[in-house]
Amino acid sequence: MSDKLIIFDTTLRDGEQSPGASMTRDEKLRIARQLERLRVDVIEAGFAASSNGDFEAVQLIANTIKDSTICSLSRANDKDISRAAEALKGANRARIHTFIATSALHMEKKLRMTPDQVFEQAKQAVRFARNLVDDIEFSPEDGYRSDPDFLCRVIEAVINEGATTINVPDTVGYAIPELYGNFIKDLRERVPNSDKAIWSVHCHNDLGMAVANSLAGVKIGGARQVECTINGLGERAGNCSLEEVVMAVKTRRDYFGLELGIDTRHILAASRMVSQTTGFVVQPNKAVVGANAFAHASGIHQDGVLKARDTYEIMRAEDVGWTANKIVLGKLSGRNAFKQRLQELGVQMESEAEINAAFTRFKELADRKSEIFDEDILALVSEENVSQHKEQYVFVSLSQHSETGERPQASIVFTVDGKEVKGTAEGNGPVDASLKAIEAHVKSGAEMVLYSVNAISGSTESQGEVTVRLQNSGRVVNGVGADPDIVVASAKAYLSALNKLQSKADRVAAQG
Numbered sequence: 001m002s003d004k005l006i007i008f009d010t011t012l013r014d015g016e017q018s019p020g021a022s023m024t025r026d027e028k029l030r031i032a033r034q035l036e037r038l039r040v041d042v043i044e045a046g047f048a049a050s051s052n053g054d055f056e057a058v059q060l061i062a063n064t065i066k067d068s069t070i071c072s073l074s075r076a077n078d079k080d081i082s083r084a085a086e087a088l089k090g091a092n093r094a095r096i097h098t099f100i101a102t103s104a105l106h107m108e109k110k111l112r113m114t115p116d117q118v119f120e121q122a123k124q125a126v127r128f129a130r131n132l133v134d135d136i137e138f139s140p141e142d143g144y145r146s147d148p149d150f151l152c153r154v155i156e157a158v159i160n161e162g163a164t165t166i167n168v169p170d171t172v173g174y175a176i177p178e179l180y181g182n183f184i185k186d187l188r189e190r191v192p193n194s195d196k197a198i199w200s201v202h203c204h205n206d207l208g209m210a211v212a213n214s215l216a217g218v219k220i221g222g223a224r225q226v227e228c229t230i231n232g233l234g235e236r237a238g239n240c241s242l243e244e245v246v247m248a249v250k251t252r253r254d255y256f257g258l259e260l261g262i263d264t265r266h267i268l269a270a271s272r273m274v275s276q277t278t279g280f281v282v283q284p285n286k287a288v289v290g291a292n293a294f295a296h297a298s299g300i301h302q303d304g305v306l307k308a309r310d311t312y313e314i315m316r317a318e319d320v321g322w323t324a325n326k327i328v329l330g331k332l333s334g335r336n337a338f339k340q341r342l343q344e345l346g347v348q349m350e351s352e353a354e355i356n357a358a359f360t361r362f363k364e365l366a367d368r369k370s371e372i373f374d375e376d377i378l379a380l381v382s383e384e385n386v387s388q389h390k391e392q393y394v395f396v397s398l399s400q401h402s403e404t405g406e407r408p409q410a411s412i413v414f415t416v417d418g419k420e421v422k423g424t425a426e427g428n429g430p431v432d433a434s435l436k437a438i439e440a441h442v443k444s445g446a447e448m449v450l451y452s453v454n455a456i457s458g459s460t461e462s463q464g465e466v467t468v469r470l471q472n473s474g475r476v477v478n479g480v481g482a483d484p485d486i487v488v489a490s491a492k493a494y495l496s497a498l499n500k501l502q503s504k505a506d507r508v509a510a511q512g
């Protein structure tokens with residue numbers, strides 16, 4: 001058995017299915033570039049048949065990324081599979097990932113198909129896909145809750161049809177590590193041609209065990225591919241987190257004995273990029289990428305780490321990219337230094353005009369904030385990306401007044417399709433007043449389901465990064481805004497969410 005563990009990242013597909021996490025084509029490409037830098041083996045770039053937007057995103061990523069295998073999800077039917085193959089045409093290495101549910105519950109209630117029909121459709125799908133690309137992954141959806149006898153029959157058949165990877169999803173996050181590990185082991189022992197495919201694990205985090213289950217699938221079950229997402233992004237409680245699974249295998253090489261192709265120094269930048277793009281904030285105590293992951297507050301710990309780092313640290317912060325968290329630029333930094341830092345951060349800008357626009361924003365920020373960190377640059381570039389898209393609503397300026405004992409007031413100027421408008425309102429606090437001032441004009445009627453503020457680089461001198469999640473007519477979107485003034489950041493986040501609500505992106509959930 002191989003001692004290489006394949007890392008299959010599905011941030012851009014399963015991660016994106018998380019409510020409000022949907023991304024534009026360009027945002028997906030930017031993240032795909034970061035995943036390539038991270039040396040992820042397989043990037044699941046999307047679900048090509050789900051929408052024109054997703055088709056274009058998969059196509060763009062397939063045409064651009066050269067070092068990772070690019071994969072598209074596809075239901076088990078000829079139409080979806082052909083669409084996936086078409087989107088993947090430009091890829092150096094292409095994979096089609098086709099799936100159909102195999103649990104009694106899903107077959108009967110969701111698909112309304114008999115087991116025999118599912119068996120035939122799975123076989124037929126893999127046979128069809130095999131004529132289009134060589135690399136075929138098959139997933140029996142809700143595999144962990146499926147009847148093992150039926151599962152063995154389906155898996156044996158799809159391997160005979162040419163499936164090269166067999167992925168066994170715990171779609172609803174129901175598994176327990178030991179049981180899941182043994183489940184994979186039993187399948188591998190019982191399926192006669194199991195050695196003809198690479199076995200893969202795909203765990204959801206509903207009981208907080210996605211990483212533990214995946215590792216058990218590797219250690220006990222002998223899986224050699226883990227499907228995961230940056231920051232564990234994903235529907236409900238999310239997916240298995242890439243950074244945790246990778247650092248577990250790397251740090252405990254003594255136990256797992258497996259090789260990884262991942263360049264872990266790019267983990268933190270990937271985490272920041274995904275968080276800033278989707279508005280899903282990383283909790284401070286999150287393993288590996290949380291702000292406190294390497295912070296020692298207690299005197300005894302600090303003392304120990306100063307004497308010998310391994311007294312309290314099992315990983316080196318710099319191995320996952322934490323050293324990047326230093327002052328990098330300031331007011332006097334020139335365009336060249338800015339451009340070079342962008343390159344070092346792996347941010348690719350398409351034209352000199354784009355760099356100039358980002359540099360102007362950088363100068364404006366440096367006038368207000370003496371120390372500029374990498375996180376500030378990444379936030380600024382995210383905003384720059386958004387502003388290029390001729391958004392309907394664009395922030396211009398804001399003034400607000402709040403005083404103890406008085407009701408705060410705000411007035412905001414923003415453009416609607418290029419035309420300046422002004423809104424004024426009162427609210428419970430300055431943020432509330434500012435957002436009401438926007439709403440007074442826009443009248444979106446959207447419901448706010450989440451509002452959160454995060455200090456980008458930790459102190460009160462930092463920029464505030466605000467996430468606003470809005471819901472309207474069944475759509476959920478996240479808007480993100482950053483500014484040293486958190487009221488302005490809030491207004492920007494609100495306008496960004498309104499812009500997303502406004503966009504006509506149609507999406508079909510892979511498991512709908």
Ligand code: KIV
Binds near residue numbers: 140202
């Ligand atoms: O969780 C799941 O079952 C999936 C499949 C589509 C692989 O994401």
Ligand code: ZN
Binds near residue numbers: 169171204
């Ligand atoms: Zn999934």
